[in-house]
Amino acid sequence: MTLQREKRDYSWGMVVDVDKCTGCQACVLACQAENNVPLNLQDRFERARVMSWIRVERYWEGEFPDIKARFIPIMCQHCENAPCEPVCPVFATYHNNEGLNVQVYNRCVGTRYCANGCPYIVRFFNYWEPVWPEAFRNHLNPDVTVRSRGIMEKCSFCIQRIRRGVRNAERENRDVVDGEIQTACTQACPTDALVFGNFMDEDSKVSKMKKDDRHYTLLPHLETDPNVVYLAKIDTDKSAGESHG
């Protein structure tokens, strides 16, 4: 059951066409640069503390030599019925009325309870104070807070870009045009496998793509009602029904 929320203008969401994903990792890099995500050096891999708000998971299907590599980009699913939200004791993560699952860094005390609650494992904890090499200091995005140690972070759907887009539209006294607001990952995706937009707008690209027969959401049995919709992989050598991401 989804909580009834107040009427709203926006319901931000993303459609991921797994069929188009080549696993190139451009989205991962773009996200890292846009959102001031700390560098994943060797130490972080060894201690299993890698941070990447979006990641491309790779699966092998079949047996050698008839083997296929499958890719699926995974980021915060911005669930309408998010398991991470009710467990946070300080409302550091909550659902806003634009369909976003937002993380308020100032409130976070670092219980890591939300991360345990998340079935997609897309929440990241800052075990150390993030450090960048001296040369990187001026590359940080001034629109995005640098998270200190001891707090959780995760994909925000590039909320700084959403805010800027909405503000520009309001200033010019018009509606937000579909495709005007792009997250870093959708902008970087060379095959347009990632599409970002407003589900509230019936004519938007994401709304149309969502109606595709291939659509599915991740872990639907948990009834989290994600705002990220996936479109299944089309396998030419298989019947259509069997295949998915």
Add this chain to the structure above:
Amino acid sequence: MQQRRTIDQIHTNRVLLNGQLDTPKWWAPTVIVLGIIVAIGFFMIGIMVNKGLGVTGLSRPVYWGLFITTFVFWVGISHAGIMISAILRLSQAEWRRPVTRAAELLTVFSLLTALMFPLMHAGRPWRIIYFILPYDFARGIMPNIRSPLIWDPVAISTYLTGSTLFLYIALLPDLGNLRDRTTGWQNALYTILSLGWRGNPRQWKLQTVGGILLSALMLPIFVSVHSIVSWDFAVTPAVEGWHSTIFAPYFVIGAVHSGVSAVVTMMALMRWLWKWEDFIRPEHFDALARLLIVVATGWLAFTFLELIFAVYGLDAPELALRELQIFQWPWNILFITFVITGYIIPVGMWLQKSVRNNIALMFWSSLFVNIGMWLERFLIIVPGLARKTPFVYTWESYRPSGLEWFILFWSLAWVTFLMLLFSRFFPLVPLFEQKESQTFSDSIKIGRVKVPAIVREAD
């Protein structure tokens, strides 16, 4: 056949006050050594707060580890107090008398210790004040009362307040006793603390009524505290092995198992260290072991129910978790140790009457229980997180760092340290309860045998 020696009151006073009036020689060195360990432990915690949680072995997705395990462990131990002093008091089990205070004391100190673990395991402990105290009224942001983490401190601080009051009320007559036997600064201390206790009938009546009322008021806490701790895990649908409806009763009965066992360990130590053979007798161990057999078996039933749920439902993720927990290295060795030390060895031993009356064997078997119960919590918390779920792309298990192990060790030293410090100033066995039991004890003749009997407190 129970042996009941008549002990006169002068002897009772002299022996039971030996901790205060005639401190044993081992006391000071032991406290100094423990004090050093405690100081190092606090220093370690300081390092962790200063440097960040990177110093632990936690990772992604194993976000909770040794600290939460130890937190649950100490909350479990704290159930000793309410079991012994409230439930046994209300059910008028006479053998509880010499151990009530020690059990209550263990409750207070283990709760204090337990509360420190969620604090130190948080990323920004200095901000936790936010959720223990309602904060930021200006912006109207209250703590999220849907989160079990809000109810944890509420339940634990309620329990802590109740137990402290209970402990203090039971201490009053003994404080009066000590006041009359000390001089100088000690006399001044006990005069203030005993609140003008003179032992007149009205004071005795109030003291008794206060104790009974508090034990009745604390009964709901018996159910609530560990239930709420279990909800920390049970409300999480994403983690297989946590999301279980039987967690609340399962945790409560496990807590009683570990708590009462800890009391047995402590009783044996008290008997040896302060030479209270006349007061803490094999019959007390016998009674506790009988109680423990029932509790442990009930708890084992829950443990197996958890496994049966997996096998009955044939839910693939749950089966995968149980498979990991029971059969895969290194969890399999922990699981076997947990079942053997938590149930098979101790209960197998307690079924023998000769063991129940043997203090040394009871000491070791009760220690085994708590090793097993700590492992139980570890096996519930960590494998659930470490399991390879569909979307974990770092398949890493959890290796606690040396610092985490030391802080676990510190918590043991810290509770012992506090207990010993308390024993220097206050009697660990309630004198008045001891004397009361002497007054109430009687013997009746059945045939040729004299059997000890109890004159009831009521009517």
